[in-house]
Amino acid sequence: MTHTSRRRKLPLRKRIEVADEDGWTHITTSGVSAHRAIQPRDYKLLPAEPPLRLTIDELKKQYETHRQRWRSSSAGDALDSVLRSRAASSVGSIDRIICIGLGSPSGFVRGGWVDRRSVSLYQLAALESVIEFLAGPSIDATVKQVLAQDPVFNDLDKELLHFLGITVVDHPAAFDLVNDQTFLYCPGAEILHLTKLLPYNPALLLGGPLESVSSENGVLAAFAQTRNSLQLPPFEPNQHAFWNTRLYWKEDAHRSQNVPCDK
Template sequence: MPHTSRKNRPTASTQKRTQVTDNDGWTHVTSSNNVRRVLHKTRTKTSNEQDSNAQPIAQDSSQANASGEPELVLGPAEAPGRLTLEELQAQYQGYREKWITSETWTRLEAQLRERIVSVSAQVDAVVCVGLGSPSGFLRGGWVDRRVVSMYQLAALESIAQWISNTTPSTHNIPIYAQDPVFNTLDKSLLSSLNITVLTHPAAFTLLTKNTLLFCPGAERKHLEQLLAAEPCMVFGGPLEDTNSDVIQEFVGRVGSVVLGPFEGCEHAFWKTRVYFREEDGEEVGGVGVDV
């Protein structure tokens, strides 16, 4: 008797995660949908050039590739097709509520008030570099980066608002954000929060000694550039174990407080610190105080 015909089960497509590094030094883990290959005009290799076996890196497509190989160009993170701005705003408000009612924010706010209030009064702008995409996602990753970005955005906004409320200025401190993965929804969300989205390298040119730099998870290459401006406050790190003279010199000149574990998402603020310029006469050296 012939077997009953059965339909084959559809095989789930596997999204291969790719780790790419752009020409500015950022390392990104992305799915194949988030990058595209661009083949530049090839040229004849000289005898001194070797065939490259290295992984392709993400670069601006306007720049020539010396080897003539295809380049990976990092694009904005892919958001769910049916996600609307209103839905994204509602999601963000949920994450923000969890953040501002958490013990982590309560302790950090107390430390800002007790130890950093004199420094925060000097802040005239907040610059965020490398926030990630609050709406774009990668399938098959270990951590949902949307959640991390949402909580970090909530921290960014709450810290900026706290500083605005403690300074004598009648205007809110301007907030700027830069990341190549921002998509249209991300930009609209940030705009609705009065955060100005910048394109590279605008954020690097805005840093001064009166800037609060918000950069959790920044790459060493960028940190060296950013910290050279000697911002008065830095949210990010940890910087203590970084193999860089520039970064270690910065750490040696400032104090810091350490965020305790965040119960909402431990990945969002893993070993994050707030670094701040010590007042004259205070002991320095980057000694961290748990918050």
């Protein structure tokens, strides 16, 4: 009997975009022993490519699953707690929320190779919880605008964001809308973005961490030195979604300078 040797074809695996502890973007394949490589900076961002059969109703179902996991997490509880107590004075000054760098909740980016959908859905769920918190009757904040900007948003993403009451603006319009009454929501933003945004002195920032690079970047250092901050606890369903993410808020001049914080 003749035996033939066939080379088995290994399935191609989508790469997942994650950020390391210094805030830089990394790409990894979806496996336990996945290799990490730094993504080149010269790529052009295009609208993400959703699966052919994905509908807005199915995307809403996926979002609801991620939303429930965020709401029941210790990271979600920690964010709500610090906004309600230690960052309360900054919360009261907020009149707009601007989300930059969310990524696509529905599609693959980098020419269809990078799957960041779950990360984006969790980050969007956390954003919705912030919106609902600031709209609560016990919160002294008047949020007039909730905006989101990312060049990779496709039509499904925009429809989902509209469903949640979030207005999509074209890049780079949102950069000029940040001011000292802004909650800057940037868990997916890179250092390059934050260097452009933080000189506008936003009242609250969810992103970073700034500390690991602030000594090399005067803009980040100046911002971090005038803020309290708290790192969110690990988000167990997907730790890459909030990898070392911190909430930064302004020091309250009317309160003790010895308020304990993780900084």
